Amino acid sequence: MPDTEESTRQESVARATERLRLAESRLARRRQTDCGPSENARAAMRFVYERSDADEDVTPTAIAEHLGVSTAAVTGILDRLRAGGLVTFRAHPSDGRSKLVVPVDRSVDLDDIDPLTAKIRRLSAGLSEEAMVEIAGFLDAVADEVDQECV
Structure with a gap:
């Protein structure tokens, strides 16, 4: 017979994870209509900034692969980011058919683009290193x- 205390803990984690998934889903819907750039646009900006900081070139294809979406979807995202003055494009130095995505103002703080991630970072600051590793591993899984x- 399974340990009822362990079973209760497992159920508690499953319920908390489901609450997180539902909250994320509600947030994604709000961001689509009420709250600025979509989650994919925010993730694209983080990717562009991180690669820019690492002095690496970023192509729309690389963004699409990073986000797991089509290049057509990335084109729409990049058009909106460009219209918002967050990115611009320049010719790829070695591939005339390609373009590079570059941030317009690199002084922008990523926490301003994605304040929720900044809040999560602050919440995690109180955790032990062991707890952070365990939680990160669990969330990755x-x-x-x-x-x-459904794949």
Whole structure:
């Protein structure tokens, strides 16, 4: 017979994870209509900034691969980011058919683009290193399972 205390803990984690997934889903819907750039646009900006900071070139194809979306979807995202003055394009130095995506103002703080991530970072500051590793591993495993659902 399974340990009822362990079973209760597992159920508690499952319920908390489901609350997180539902909250994320509600946030994604709000961001689509009420709250500035979409989650994919925010993730694209983080990717562009991180690569820019690492002095690496970024192409729309690389963004699409990073986000797991089509290049057509990235074109729409980049058009909106460009219209918002956040990115611009320049010719790829070695591929005349390609373009590079570059941030317009690199002084912008990523926390301003994605304040929720900044809040999560602050929440995690109170955790032990061991707890951070465990939680990150658990959330990565949950994300992998979500990504495999209905494929």
